[in-house]
Amino acid sequence: MKPSVSISAVLLVALFGLAGTAVAELKSALRGAEDIPVTNAAPKLEKYINDKENIERNFEQQPPLVPHTTDKYTINLKENGCFECHLKQPGKDEAKSVEMSESHFVDRTGQKLDRPASNRHFCKLCHVPQIDAEPLVGSNFRSASTR
Numbered sequence: 001m002k003p004s005v006s007i008s009a010v011l012l013v014a015l016f017g018l019a020g021t022a023v024a025e026l027k028s029a030l031r032g033a034e035d036i037p038v039t040n041a042a043p044k045l046e047k048y049i050n051d052k053e054n055i056e057r058n059f060e061q062q063p064p065l066v067p068h069t070t071d072k073y074t075i076n077l078k079e080n081g082c083f084e085c086h087l088k089q090p091g092k093d094e095a096k097s098v099e100m101s102e103s104h105f106v107d108r109t110g111q112k113l114d115r116p117a118s119n120r121h122f123c124k125l126c127h128v129p130q131i132d133a134e135p136l137v138g139s140n141f142r143s144a145s146t147r
């Protein structure tokens with residue numbers, strides 16, 4: 001064997017060896033240690049938080065998280081179930097729950113409106129309900145207000 005051929009052979013073996021160890025050490029937080037072809041059990045279905053206590057915000061201008069389930073409230077072009085509680089109804093002094101802030105009544109040109117702006121219509125683009133699950137990966141994040 002020529003020396004150059006045997007050197008490449010040694011390199012190849014070394015490379016495959018490395019790749020082998022790297023693959024063996026990979027462990028996905030979501031999949032666990034199951035092999036890719038194995039279908040692992042579906043994770044437990046978690047319930048959405050529904051205790052109606054507002055959830056602390058983590059940064060200024062964060063759209064607050066929704067402290068209740070939202071699947072019963074239809075949002076489409078004709079209706080928005082969220083208005084029922086978060087928009088002051090005609091003839092009432094107050095909304096049933098905390099009213100949408102003023103930013104929701106301004107259109108994209110900065111014009112004030114007497115109804116919620118259409119670019120805020122699909123509430124769940126920004127406001128999402130939460131499940132009370134343990135984080136998959138640890139994090140030492142602390143909200144700005146607790147620093």
Ligand code: HEC
Nearest residue numbers: 052054055064065066070073081082084085097098123127
């Ligand atoms: C039946 C009444 C009701 C309906 C309908 C409703 N909510 Fe709520 N919502 C509440 C109550 C009660 C709270 C918690 C107490 C409070 O803030 O007044 C709340 C809290 C929230 C908050 C947190 C506010 C904050 O400052 O932390 C958000 C965001 C929210 N809801 C979004 C929604 C969205 C989006 C929908 C539609 C999918 C919706 N809500 C439909 C009653 C309702």
Ligand code: HEC
Nearest residue numbers: 061062063064082086098099100101103120121122123126
């Ligand atoms: C484009 C993103 C976006 C959409 C869409 C949106 N919001 Fe918000 N919302 C925010 C942000 C950001 C805040 C916090 C800053 C503020 O008050 O403007 C907020 C604040 C709120 C609050 C808290 C008000 C307060 O004074 O504490 C409520 C309630 C709320 N939104 C309800 C709704 C509802 C109901 C809809 C749908 C009709 C909706 N939002 C659509 C971004 C959005």
